[in-house]
Amino acid sequence: MEDRDSIEVLICGAGAAGLILAVDLARRGVSFRLIDKLAGPFAGSRGKGIQPRTQEVFEDLGIIDRIAAAGSHYPPLRDHHDDGGSTDSQNIVIAPPSAGEPYRTPLMVPQYRTEAVLRERLAEFDAAPDYGRELQAFAQDADMVTAQVAGPDGIETIRCRYLVGGDGGRSFVRQALQLGFSGMTLGVRAMVADLVLDGLTRDAWHRFNEGDMARQISFCPLPHSDLFQLQAPIPIDGETDLSVAGLQAFIDARLPGDTVTVRNVLWASAYGMNARLADHYRVGRVLLMGDAAHVHPPTGGQGLNTSVQDAYNLGWKLAAVLAGAPDALLDTYEEERRPIAAAMLGMTTDLLEKAKQGDMRRGRDVHQLDLGYPGSSLSLDLPDRQEGVRSGDRAPDALLHGAGGQPLRLFDLFRGPHWTLIARSVDAASLPPASPSLHVYRTGADGEFHDHEDQLAAAYGLVDGALLLVRPDGYIGARATVADSDRIADYLKTVQVSGAELEPRGMQRE
Ligand SMILES: Cc1cc2nc3c(=O)[nH]c(=O)nc-3n(C[C@H](O)[C@H](O)[C@H](O)COP(=O)(O)OP(=O)(O)OC[C@H]3O[C@@H](n4cnc5c(N)ncnc54)[C@H](O)[C@@H]3O)c2cc1C
Structure with a gap:
């Protein structure tokens, strides 16, 4: 029996959710292990629809081109009739990119290919799933989780600060927590x-x-x-x-x-x-994500995508709390993600009813671009806004020019594990200092970049003196004016972002 030194996060399940969380934690320098009871990678194609919002996440994680190369657009649907004839229809519309939405068409990528690309990305951080290891028991106290994992060399005890169950619809973690799975x-x-x-x-x-x-x-x-x-x-x-x-x-x-x-x-x-939702996503130091937290019919291609978004919401919060942010930040994971899953259960069940009648058309509601967290306790609008993009909404892309004249996309500024603060026509001395986890940019007069055809101003309604704070997962955290910059500074402290933050701790793979 072996007892390794403790790690920060143990991820149970190397499916889509587990792999995304692993890549996100790896790029943040959080120590983790990713275990799976399978002997090797899962071989099936099952979740093959990659929705536009997931493509944005994949861009941020540095894999969108590999994913696009591994897949294709959906082919037309060909209905074969009893008389030998057939009719073609494009049930999944192929739409060109727009300024605010660089990805507007679902891609078709077999899940075994998506997961292979994620493992390749993980390898670039010198990390990989540990296959052939099954979580069999765990217990938690105020500081740690102690997990018993059966592997090729017997039972291993792993001590970690947090355990995340990304272990699929029959989740051992969810059952061990005795959480209801209503539906x-x-x-x-x-x-x-x-x-x-x-x-x-x-x-x-x-x-x-x-x-x-x-x-x-x-x-x-x-x-x-x-x-x-x-x-x-x-x-x-x-x-x-x-x-x-x-x-x-x-x-x-x-x-x-x-x-x-x-x-x-x-x-x-x-x-x-089934259409089922876990009663909670968090019990102390143990969290659920992906199919472990919600299962539903495959109609509409939402399962893998929702699992990706869960992990992407959780990754930065885990890293922030491990770096000293208040524990309550982790409660916002369930607050933000569970209502999204509840709505998705209803939508996919409706689509299943339509599919029974032969209706396979899919529209914008499956793209996940309009999902967000406007009511979240992390969303701060000063003053309150009723129109246009609000805090909690997905931050749209926009075309820009760098001060040197080169073309730039707003998403270029967001890409990476940091927060992004954009100030329009604001004096640099009024802004919080930049740091590894806060990138600060100024636009407008004397700015480092300029709007292209007013796309940024139109998308965000940015006026002179405005501050726009974008979360690491690409949602707007706060909107304010320079008169409220103290409130922005307070906000940043609650998510452990300040000029005095800890230096990045570097990868500490066990
Ligand atoms: C026919 C079909 C079509 C689908 N189509 C789509 C689609 O078009 N788009 C879409 O988004 N989704 C689709 N899905 C759903 C999608 O496949 C799932 O939602 C997705 O795989 C969930 O990812 P996950 O990481 O949460 O769980 P999983 O992929 O199930 O991974 C869980 C992992 O945990 C491991 N595990 C379990 N217990 C333990 C344990 N005790 N210890 C260690 N490891 C453990 C398992 O071995 C597994 O590898 C489809 C599903 C089906 C069946």
Whole structure:
């Protein structure tokens, strides 16, 4: 039995949520371990829709180009009719970027590729998931969590300041905390499988028997592979044969003649759909994120994306509290993220009802660009604002020019783990000092950058004397004028950002 020295954060589960949190903590110099009970990376394609807001997060984490290269846009949906004809429709609209929204089209990236890119990013911080390690028990006191982890060499005791359960829908962490998982079983079961097959073209997402829940079946070509993702509703009860022969028989029962020949099955699963939400996301030093905190139908492609956003909200708060910010900052994680998940449960359940009628159209509501935290205790508007972007809203992008004339994007200034303070036509002496966790920029007269075609002013309503404070996760923390700069300084202290903050502690991987 081994007892390693303590670390700051133990992340249980190296799925999408666990990997995002690990990358975020790594770039902040927080010591962590990322464990997973699987022997190696998960091989299935399941969460393949990468929504525009998630693409913004991926830009910040330095992986958007790798993700885009690993994926593609969604192909048209091709409905095959009983008479042998077919109709194409673009159920996922491809929209060009705008000044405020550089990503406006969902990408299709198999989840095994997204997670591979995240592991590659993690490797750049000299970190990696520890596979073959299962969390089996934990206890917490006022200062630490002590976890028992079963691995190849027996039971290991890991001492950490915080434990984060990103351990999926059947979460051990959630159950060990005895947290309620309120909601319902939706009475819908589905099959999903990654197949190599003959008989279908790769230029469309093929759907047969639209709107007939007993016979509907679809095949989506997965980019940069010879795979199709099969999706089909199946009866609630009964055995499902997921072998090549079993899936061939399943397909033949729903398609005419020899339409499809299955050559290989790389991954397959039959699962019942639920809509459930954990009663709490935090108990002391233990937190939940991703599917461990919320499960829902896959319609609308929200699960992986919501898991990414959970981890992205939690990462900077954990790092700040570990660096000395008030513990209450961690309570804002549940305050901000749980209502978002509650709303998402309703939306995906509605989309499931529409999908049962054959309606697969997706609009802006699944892009997650309009989600935010305006009512959060972290959102400060001085004075109160009723119109335009408010504190808690997602901070839109804008085109700028550096003082030297070079083109610049506002997101260039946000990129990284820091807070960003933008002041318009404000004297430098009136502003808090810059620090590793606070970048300070001035625009307007004598500013370091200038607005391009008034995009910044239009997007934010910035007037002379205005201060705009943007959180590390790209939401507006505070808006004020220079007359209220003391309030901004107080705000920054509550999130452990000041000129006198601790120096970065450097990566301390165990
Ligand atoms: C058919 C299908 C289609 C989907 N489509 C989409 C989509 O288009 N878009 C979308 O956003 N989402 C989609 N999803 C949902 C998406 O796959 C999940 O929401 C996402 O994987 C959740 O990530 P996670 O990290 O929270 O959990 P998971 O990916 O489930 O990862 C949890 C990890 O924890 C590990 N673990 C569990 N218990 C322990 C333990 N005790 N100790 C150590 N490790 C443990 C597991 O091995 C696992 O690797 C789809 C899902 C399905 C089934």
